[in-house]
Amino acid sequence: MAYDPNNVFAKILRGEIPCRKVHEDDHVLAFHDIRPQAPTHVLVIPKGAYVSWDDFSANASDVEIAAWVRAVGRIARDVGVGDSGYRVIANVGPDSLQEVPHLHAHILGGRPLGALLDRD
Numbered sequence: 001m002a003y004d005p006n007n008v009f010a011k012i013l014r015g016e017i018p019c020r021k022v023h024e025d026d027h028v029l030a031f032h033d034i035r036p037q038a039p040t041h042v043l044v045i046p047k048g049a050y051v052s053w054d055d056f057s058a059n060a061s062d063v064e065i066a067a068w069v070r071a072v073g074r075i076a077r078d079v080g081v082g083d084s085g086y087r088v089i090a091n092v093g094p095d096s097l098q099e100v101p102h103l104h105a106h107i108l109g110g111r112p113l114g115a116l117l118d119r120d
């Protein structure tokens, strides 16, 4: 899947639409999810143009990968869920219902989160 430069997170990265920023460095931007599903719901994105974990893991540099992975842990601590615990989710592709085609890690916490998946 080719990267769509008009996806909503690309627009946030270009400053074309606002976000509630939590963290920014050379490689990473983090901001609050607009439709939070837990008391803490932060999205952590690489600044590079990567569709998903699949794309990023295959094509990003080691520097970009290290920056993103370290940022997820650091941001979770900074927003206060490091000790209480949290869940990191990255949806990839159709079966996951990935909505925005720019890699993002959801950090969810601030309450007991229940089972990993609903059973259907």
Ligand code: AMP
Pocket: 008, 017, 019, 031, 032, 033, 034, 035, 036, 043, 090, 091, 097, 098, 099, 100, 101
């Ligand atoms: P996913 O289904 O993993 O692609 O998740 C996309 C997430 O992006 C959802 O949780 C949305 O609520 C969130 N989202 C969509 N648009 C925005 C936005 N403009 N600012 C912040 N979060 C957004």
